[in-house]
Amino acid sequence: MSLVLGVGLRSGTSYAELHDLVATVLRDQSDAIQLVVTVDGKQREPALRQLVNELDAELRTFSKDELAAQPVPSPSEQVEQLTGTASVAEAAVLAAGAQLLLGKHRTSNATAALGRPTAAPYPAGVSAVVRAAGYGVGEREAVYRVIAERRDVRRGFLDEPVDDLTLGRVLEAAHRAPSVGLSQPWDFLVIRDVATRRKVHELATAQRDAFAASLPEDRRAAFDGLKIEAILDAPLNIAVTCDPGRGGRHVLGRHADPRTTMFSAAIAIQNLWLAARTEGLGVGWVSFFEPGEVAAVLDLPRHIELIGYLCVGYVDEFAPAPELVRSGWAKRRPLSWAVHHEEWGRRNTSIVGDAEQAARNVVPAAGQCVRVVVGGDAAHLDDAEALVVDLGTDRPADDFGVLWRAARTPAEAVEFGVEIARDLALQGVGQLVVQVVEDSERAEALARGLQVGASACGLTHSSA
Numbered sequence: 001m002s003l004v005l006g007v008g009l010r011s012g013t014s015y016a017e018l019h020d021l022v023a024t025v026l027r028d029q030s031d032a033i034q035l036v037v038t039v040d041g042k043q044r045e046p047a048l049r050q051l052v053n054e055l056d057a058e059l060r061t062f063s064k065d066e067l068a069a070q071p072v073p074s075p076s077e078q079v080e081q082l083t084g085t086a087s088v089a090e091a092a093v094l095a096a097g098a099q100l101l102l103g104k105h106r107t108s109n110a111t112a113a114l115g116r117p118t119a120a121p122y123p124a125g126v127s128a129v130v131r132a133a134g135y136g137v138g139e140r141e142a143v144y145r146v147i148a149e150r151r152d153v154r155r156g157f158l159d160e161p162v163d164d165l166t167l168g169r170v171l172e173a174a175h176r177a178p179s180v181g182l183s184q185p186w187d188f189l190v191i192r193d194v195a196t197r198r199k200v201h202e203l204a205t206a207q208r209d210a211f212a213a214s215l216p217e218d219r220r221a222a223f224d225g226l227k228i229e230a231i232l233d234a235p236l237n238i239a240v241t242c243d244p245g246r247g248g249r250h251v252l253g254r255h256a257d258p259r260t261t262m263f264s265a266a267i268a269i270q271n272l273w274l275a276a277r278t279e280g281l282g283v284g285w286v287s288f289f290e291p292g293e294v295a296a297v298l299d300l301p302r303h304i305e306l307i308g309y310l311c312v313g314y315v316d317e318f319a320p321a322p323e324l325v326r327s328g329w330a331k332r333r334p335l336s337w338a339v340h341h342e343e344w345g346r347r348n349t350s351i352v353g354d355a356e357q358a359a360r361n362v363v364p365a366a367g368q369c370v371r372v373v374v375g376g377d378a379a380h381l382d383d384a385e386a387l388v389v390d391l392g393t394d395r396p397a398d399d400f401g402v403l404w405r406a407a408r409t410p411a412e413a414v415e416f417g418v419e420i421a422r423d424l425a426l427q428g429v430g431q432l433v434v435q436v437v438e439d440s441e442r443a444e445a446l447a448r449g450l451q452v453g454a455s456a457c458g459l460t461h462s463s464a
């Protein structure tokens with residue numbers, strides 16, 4: 001079951017002090033912290049940011065007025081004078097809709113309190129009669145737990161068959177997925193035959209080699225250590241397919257966006273993945289294929305599209321974090337970067353401000369060098385280290401080496417630059433060389449953003 005941590009801290013509190021305080025609060029707890037809550041403004045404190053990262057938790061803030069409205073057990077006049085609310089840590093837990101489990105603990109510069117999530121209160125004006133019930137706490141926890149503990153598994157498959165009853169439950173879960181117009185466009189081809197799997201394995205190996213050859217040298221060395229499939233290690237493979245025409249001409253909801261039929265099949269895979277996790281079955285998704293080649297090996301009808309190729313079986317463990325994170329290949333993107341309110345770019349956090357703040361305490365990153373060509377086009381992709389940012393108004397032809405960022409204003413261009421640098425850092429980049437080839441305000445602004453983002457993530461930054 002997950003916990004909510006309320007934190008109050010003075011500006012400049014050290015990470016060591018905060019870490020020790022939280023360790024004290026968590027001493028008798030076996031559950032993980034899912035949410036860290038504090039007062040508006042403190043989300044920029046480096047110690048708090050580091051803590052949130054270490055805990056792999058979500059960070060939420062409330063205004064001092066929202067905190068002041070909470071009925072806390074131990075209000076403090078002194079805190080009220082300093083912050084405008086009589087409590088931060090305890091009030092933050094309550095404001096997040098959690099029940100206090102452990103009241104305020106303090107060090108000289110910080111306070112922490114612990115809570116457990118409860119059901120969300122009814123908003124004003126909504127009565128219990130009209131609101132459908134959610135699940136009880138334990139059941140909710142089980143759902144969130146399987147979501148958090150689902151892993152893509154490529155190692156540690158056991159030589160143990162998957163019985164038909166278990167497989168049936170997992171496929172039933174997949175088959176319950178939502179689908180556009182209830183068209184249920186998926187099929188599941190279960191493959192145990194080793195000869196077939198060998199042929200599919202050959203295709204994946206060829207694509208692996210091709211991908212490795214496309215990488216800059218240091219990235220290739222890192223990739224060599226990664227396992228990307230378990231086609232022959234797992235006892236069974238499942239090819240999940242989509243029939244884009246399933247349901248005929250008038251499938252409700254598909255007419256304006258035919259992609260929805262593929263989305264439906266992909267969601268079925270997620271259902272399968274989650275159900276498998278609850279059964280103790282590992283699933284690894286392999287996409288190192290040209291889908292038509294797999295379709296040929298599997299002798300699929302021409303109208304059937306391959307959506308996902310899964311390796312399934314019992315495994316010796318489920319790793320606590322994605323393999324790509326543990327190997328240092330990539331990092332997870334914080335939720336606060338991904339959530340916008342009412343309009344694009346309006347986040348709970350200012351990404352430029354955050355980046356400037358982060359730059360003050362940053363640890364230098366090591367990793368791949370990328371030459372970012374601002375305002376260029378695909379013709380600039382002369383080496384594997386180049387990445388083009390195309391600022392034009394027309395969508396360029398698809399190419400993974402070209403980022404299309406038609407910034408509407410210079411301010412947006414700065415944000416795009418910050419984001420590009422931060423996203424590259426998540427993908428193991430350590431060094432940016434920025435080459436501006438377009439003479440425009442937006443190109444300059446984007447280059448400025450790249451510099452801010454690079455400093456925030458400890459990337460070495462230079463201009464070409």
Ligand SMILES: Cc1cc2nc3c(=O)[nH]c(=O)nc-3n(C[C@H](O)[C@H](O)[C@H](O)COP(=O)(O)O)c2cc1C
Nearest residue numbers: 150151152227228229285286287288321322323324
């Ligand atoms: C569409 C899709 C394709 C994927 N293809 C591969 C693949 O070819 N090889 C691989 O090792 N992992 C593949 N993965 C797994 C991702 O690397 C993995 O989901 C990600 O690193 C996060 O880890 P987690 O699933 O354990 O949380 C794929 C995942 C998805 C959703």
